[in-house]
Amino acid sequence: MINFGIIGTNFITKQFIAAAENTGRMRLTAVYSRTQAKAQAFASAYRYVTATHDDLADFFADDSFSTVYIASPNSLHFDQACQAITAGKNVILEKPATTSPAQMQVILDLLQAHPQVHFFEAARHIHEPNFKVVQEQVAKFDQIQGANLTYEKYSSKFDSYLAGNNPNVFTLEFAGGALQDLGVYLVYEAVALFGMPQASTYAAQKLESGVDGKGTAILDYGDFKVVLNMGKMNNSYLPGEIYAGKQTLILANNAADMEKISLVDAQGQVHVLANNRPNNPMTAEINDFVDVLENPTASVNQQKEQAWLQLAVQVNRVMYDLRQSAQIEFPTDNK
Template sequence: MKLGIIGTNWITKQFVEAAEMTGEFTLTSVYSRKLATAQKFGADFKNVTEYFDNLSEFFEQGTFEVVYIASPNNLHFEQTLQALKAKKHVIVEKPMFSNPAELKVLQKYLHHHPELYCFEAARHFHEPNFQSVKQAVKELPVIQGADLTYKKYSSRYDQFLAGEEPNVFSPKFSGGALQDLGVYLVYDAISWFGIPEDAHYYPVKLRNGIDGSGTAILNYPGYDVVLNVGKTANSYLPGEIYGLKETIVMDNAAELQKVELVDATGNGTMLSVDPAKNPMLAEAKAFGEVLRDTDSLQNKQLQQEWLAVAVEVNHVLYKLRQSAGLAFPADEHEVNY
């Protein structure tokens, strides 16, 4: 399948490399606000034939079938709809959209256009080690809670400290630690434990009101799941899920490179496999296999199941933001198609 991209940063390069590695995709079309930037990015991939600095022309004239969107968060909604209207399948980087209102519009559009597919690129959701944790949790006779951490110092934080306001630390662009890294942990919680009864977020806000870090508490019947997120410091704490006498321990609740089940005596059984060198390979393979046959009822069902999880993740993220008084300009926009 011919692939087009919006966004020319390192994460886009990593995804394109993974996508081409699967044998399902070939990058042919690159959009950037500056043509020279698009051309510089495309020079690393031998099959690129189209460069655009006009988004409307990109969608109207581009010969690609699938688009990968890795623009600032607040642009995802409009660009996704624009792509779908141009009859392109969409892979949109997490977080898919800013709020549930935008996702509701997407669901309505896809309902009226079942031939089109749209995926949220939450990479770890498709990895085998993620599924291993899910199965291990299912087999626990008792669940007493979990502590999941993902704190990673952002290179953009240096710019913020210098007085700038990069996209990832800007309310205008629907940024912040919860939206950027917290989405991984919310995917963990919903996939492994289900939808929480309640959710609260306690952020550490920066000078412009955005959350640089924070702690979320998700309430389940009889236990809580605690999520620690941050973009202003590095954490090396493992993630833990508590059974009765056994504990599922992971090196990191988002990276999931090592997962083991530790019994009451402290002996561990390895649950994980060695991760792929490119962490986006599993999701690229999953999307490629589904898009290979869009008429398949099984593939359509898979896409709907994945989208249903994305919707629940978005709802929980929004509820967490509301509990903390974190609002984005995107929340005030009237959305429709």
Template sequence: MLKYGIIGGNENALEFIDAADISEKWQLTAAFTETAREMAAIREKHPETVFFSDLNAFFKSPNFTTVFISSSSPNMRHFPQIKQAILAGKNVIVQPPALTNPTEFKEVEQLLRTHPEVHFFEAAYPLHMPNFQNILTAVRKLPAIQGATFTAMQEFPGYDDVLAGKRLQGFTPESAGGALQMLGLYPLYAAFSLFGHPSNGNYFATAINTGADGLGTIFLTYPAFNITIHIGITTDSFMPSEIYGLREKIVIDNITELRLINHYDADRQNHLLNTITYENRLTGEALAFAEILETPNDPQNRLRYQTWLELARDVNTTLFHLRTLVGLKFPTDV
């Protein structure tokens, strides 16, 4: 069993704890929480967990080798926490977005080079779902790609308060929030995993009253096709995502949840591409990261890890490029 600690006790943190339990690969041994509510939520199912209110003491604990950083700490706090974890010799799993700009990412990579025993994962959970592997296999079999349209739009909790004038975390530039940063990275991960890095990218955003991007459309240019990505955190969309082959089409119900995948062949016959789905959507990443950490020197695992790290770098660089195009600046930008 891999012993891990967790920072935060929000809904996402509890979701990862549940996924880790389901995987039977992880054991929660330590938690850093800032509120009694977070502590109580974790203690309810894991009373044996050692709790910390001091982050330095938490990272000095010998009771765990990996830390999961959830978004209960604002996104901008991820960077110093990641650095502190690496310096303490802890593997790091971070709920996206892990880092806010390429400068931060470069510094993390420099730390990783000086601590080669440590692994850093940005937990882009859809990539580790079985259904994503089915999509990847189907795309590779297509004789040609004509393009794709992805949609990731979900109204985030608290938007009514934002409309009333409040500046909530996740909805403001000062909290490194907005649609691109909070939700857009997932379809970017999907696009880069399926089609590689684009030759160019553009972004058209609709601002909300906080100055952040509430809605937007990303255009990715490839040598032989284009990809359009619709994102938003101020409204819901039920429009599916589609990948266009020559005479075939892959239809995905939700690019971040991947519950239903259909492949329409050249005769317009539908073939269901679903396999197993996990009750907890984070189970796939819990299993995947555990496999890397259990046998880090396995050649295949080293290749997988390096691929994920490069993918995280590409997504981080593209997010920064796209928000720069529309004038979105975060306090962390140099």
């Protein structure tokens, strides 16, 4: 059983805890929040919690857990991950892990200095069974001729932003915006399927706060291009599509959730390759991470862990390049 602590008391944290405990392989034992009252209120719903904290140093010194799940605002990820690694805690860090390649390099250096620590970026969709179906089909194509991947979802915080408030997800200070929040799913998908692009550009529709409310990215692979559409100001119901001559692979209901995978063949016939929606989309990643934590010396687990880390580094680079092309800068970039 893996005991874990959490940083962040939002809906995504609750979803992670539910998935973790439903696997029967992890249990929540410690909670950190900015106030003790909030930490205690959150912890009251979970029977195995033995400690709550409002001080990060005390939290990371807590020996009731070996692994931390970090789901704080994006701009805080780097500092908190560094503290966790230094304290010897395994890290499951919500995407995006950091805001720059320089920060990612610091994490890599810390991991090298603490070889007993395991680090995972929580890109849950690349661990799901349906994504593996997509990978297998893409590998069968003789030639890729491009892709259009879309993830646009009206943010629950956008009304607050329009009302003149300053929610974290729409501020530069907290490294917000459509690319960081939803676009990261698409970048992960593209890099996992097609590798590193030769060039990356991003046409962003910026809000007055300076972040991108929506935008379109183009990843140039030389022989083909991948178009990424992302947004937090409206809803899109377009599926993702991957093109291979007369064949098209369709990822519905969007390119991030991928609840249904279909192949349209050269004759226009539709073949459903997968059609399932997990009860909790975080379950697959948790099982993958726990496999490594429970048996870290197994060669297959070491290979998977290294592949995930390499992918995280590549995605971080592309995300940074896209932001730079759109001249979106965060205060944490030079930290």
